[in-house]
Amino acid sequence: MYLASKFSISELVTRHRLSLAQIERLGWGKIEKEQLIEEKVRALAELKNIQTALDQLEQSEIFFILFKGIALSQRIYGDPTFRTSRDLDILVLKREDVEILRKHLLSLGWEDSEENPWIENTKRRGWYMDYIHHHMMWNPCLSLLMEIHWNLDHQFLDLRENELQQLISGNTQSMQVLNREIQVLKPELEFMYLLVHGARDGYYRLKWLVDILHYPFGKVDYSILKQLLEKYNLKALLVQANELLKTYFQQEIPFPIESKAAFSTIKYAQKRIEGELWTESRSFSQIVESERYFFLLSPGISSFFKSMARNGIRHQDFSDVELNARWKYYFYRYISYGKRKVSKTD
Structure with a gap:
């Protein structure tokens, strides 16, 4: 009960993204029946928008895997609304399909997220996609955020396209979610x-x-x-x-x-x-602490150098400035840092 005493119910919901139903199941506070009903009604309304988004994804005929979110809630609780889901996460196995799917969604009213801009230049987009693992799109009519993943993770499962396909092969199954058969992990x-x-x-x-x-x-x-x-x-x-x-x-x-x-x-x-x-904007000590943490969890020279290479480039710079070689972004990071420091003081 230590965490229940440390965090208020409001903090558990906003800071830790737990649903009221989960908090009640954990026994971390008294939740009024009316609050649970309100939460369920909101979740059911959001499911209607997710249904629409899934229809649109299936129209594209691009193979995708649904993970996290409602699929995970269905797996754990047998109820897609029990666990709080703020977006729709899908995994697409081919990077070229990500571009096709994005264009399809744009035609249906989706927009690129401001914090995750799309790079039209093919070479720079390839570099960018090596450093992050998803592209975010927003639908203002559905009030829904979608994350289109081409990799599961950029820290511990930083896989090439063929390596991802090898991992996924044989590790997916069909699940009944929202009265439809969906591919899940x-x-x-x-x-x-x-x-x-x-x-x-x-x-x-x-x-x-x-x-x-x-x-x-x-x-x-x-x-x-x-x-x-x-x-x-x-x-x-x-x-x-x-x-x-x-x-x-x-x-x-x-x-x-x-x-x-x-x-x-x-x-x-x-x-x-x-x-x-x-x-x-983490402090230098936080960066060092994080890198030590990652190394201890995934030790080895290969993991260490991958992590160093990843941190040597600020992935936002790929979209902010056009350079003709990837290695130049390692040096541009310091110029970028200086520009941001100046803009904050203006």
Whole structure:
């Protein structure tokens, strides 16, 4: 009950993105019946807009996988509205299909998100897509944000297109969601993704840890999960999540935990969970702390150099300025930083 006493119900909803239904299930506060009804009515109204968006996606005839959001809520709770979902996440396996799908959605009233601009130049767009893993689009009529992913993650699962296709092959299944058959991740890959997604941001939203707490472990084949974790060097993420569940919920993941988590990775996550949200402009000490954290969770020279290469470039610069070689963006980052500092002081 420590977290229930630390955070108000309002903070659990806004800061940690838990639904009132989840808070009630956790026993973290008294929720009035009227509040639960209001939440359910809002969620059902949002589902109508999601239905429309899914219709539009299917019209494109582009293969996509639905993940997170309503698919995860359906898997965990048997109810697509139980868990709060603020956007619609899909995974598209071919980058060229992302462009085709974007054009299709633009024709139906969707817009590129201001914070995630589309780059028309093919070469620079390719560089950009190497550094992030999704493109966001907004539909003002539906009041719905869609994230079109071409990779599952840019930190722990930074895969090339053919590597992603290899991972996805054999790890998807059909699920009945909103009275339609939708392709989703199989439980083993979905659960590994939850570990990745939570660890990437230090579980700063409790919602991600609760997803793991409530996950239907009986649907997970541990032998397959173990193979995936070993192949992608992610065993430490399972250990970390287990330690956090023990710390905050006095429960454990019902799978063999074969090692211990580095103490600092637990303390880092606790700081993120219990502390203030970090701003996009992190301090130098926060950057160093983060890099150490990522290295301990995914050790190895390859992971280290990938992380360094990623942090050497500010991905927004690919859309802000046109340079003719990728390496030039490593140097431009410092010019970009100076410009932003000057603009803040004006």
